[in-house]
Amino acid sequence: MTSLAPTSETHLAEPRVTEALLYLDGVSVAFDGFQAINNLSFTVLPHEMRAIIGPNGAGKTTMMDIVTGKTRPDKGDVLFDHGEHDLTRLDEAEIAGLGIGRKFQRPTVFESHTVADNILLALEGPRDPFAAMFGRRNRIAPDRIDEVLSRVKLLEFRDKRAGDLSHGQKQWLEIGMLLSQQPKLLLVDEPVAGMTDAETEATAELLKDIAATRSVVVVEHDMSFVRALGVKVTCLHEGRVLAEGPLDAVAADEKVIEVYLGR
Numbered sequence: 001m002t003s004l005a006p007t008s009e010t011h012l013a014e015p016r017v018t019e020a021l022l023y024l025d026g027v028s029v030a031f032d033g034f035q036a037i038n039n040l041s042f043t044v045l046p047h048e049m050r051a052i053i054g055p056n057g058a059g060k061t062t063m064m065d066i067v068t069g070k071t072r073p074d075k076g077d078v079l080f081d082h083g084e085h086d087l088t089r090l091d092e093a094e095i096a097g098l099g100i101g102r103k104f105q106r107p108t109v110f111e112s113h114t115v116a117d118n119i120l121l122a123l124e125g126p127r128d129p130f131a132a133m134f135g136r137r138n139r140i141a142p143d144r145i146d147e148v149l150s151r152v153k154l155l156e157f158r159d160k161r162a163g164d165l166s167h168g169q170k171q172w173l174e175i176g177m178l179l180s181q182q183p184k185l186l187l188v189d190e191p192v193a194g195m196t197d198a199e200t201e202a203t204a205e206l207l208k209d210i211a212a213t214r215s216v217v218v219v220e221h222d223m224s225f226v227r228a229l230g231v232k233v234t235c236l237h238e239g240r241v242l243a244e245g246p247l248d249a250v251a252a253d254e255k256v257i258e259v260y261l262g263r
């Protein structure tokens with residue numbers, strides 16, 4: 001990365017330019033003496049989907065916590081949008097406002113509301129008191145809602161109560177809610193846990209479609225699903241990158257076999 005003169009007081013004091021949308025370099029964090037992340041470095045390019053694998057305790061969740069501002073690293077660089085923003089200096093709300101969305105393993109949707117209303121509540125738009133008072137959010141074009149629902153394969157369920165959806169459909173609805181906020185980077189944690197085979201296959205296709213217009217990082221244990229994604233894989237172990245590359249190459253790595261996949 002190359003150091004350049006500052007371009008804005010709201011950006012890095014010594015901004016860096018990188019092709020990567022997300023850039024982590026030498027990131028470390030410890031909790032009560034436990035080294036959760038240990039000199040972690042990797043990048044995610046624009047419109048790239050990356051799969052993150054690794055044993056429990058490898059640092060996958062902590063890595064996402066750092067990117068989203070939930071956890072502050074002890075050291076290292078965490079840069080976003082080609083080096084424009086230093087995420088270590090921002091809080092969770094500010095980071096979300098830059099265009100980083102996170103989906104946790106368990107879906108969190110408004111189960112008593114309709115599918116369409118869930119998207120309406122999540123859509124970009126004015127959220128100030130005046131917007132609520134004069135109903136501006138209620139005048140959001142139905143076409144915008146239907147566009148999102150079509151993308152996550154839920155248009156036919158737009159008037160159904162979200163609580164009546166299947167587990168997989170709730171996962172898709174939450175992904176749709178995140179897409180409504182127009183993120184540049186989507187972090188997805190074990191999206192196919194508990195899904196049927198058909199839902200798993202559909203989720204792989206959905207994420208590949210999403211990655212055509214934004215970056216996606218998927219944390220997953222299901223190797224069949226990771227193979228269906230057909231993307232570059234990063235295996236974490238003890239808070240650092242153990243191996244990286246195509247799934248077949250990573251799966252054949254002796255270190256990965258020893259600590260994660262077994263024989």
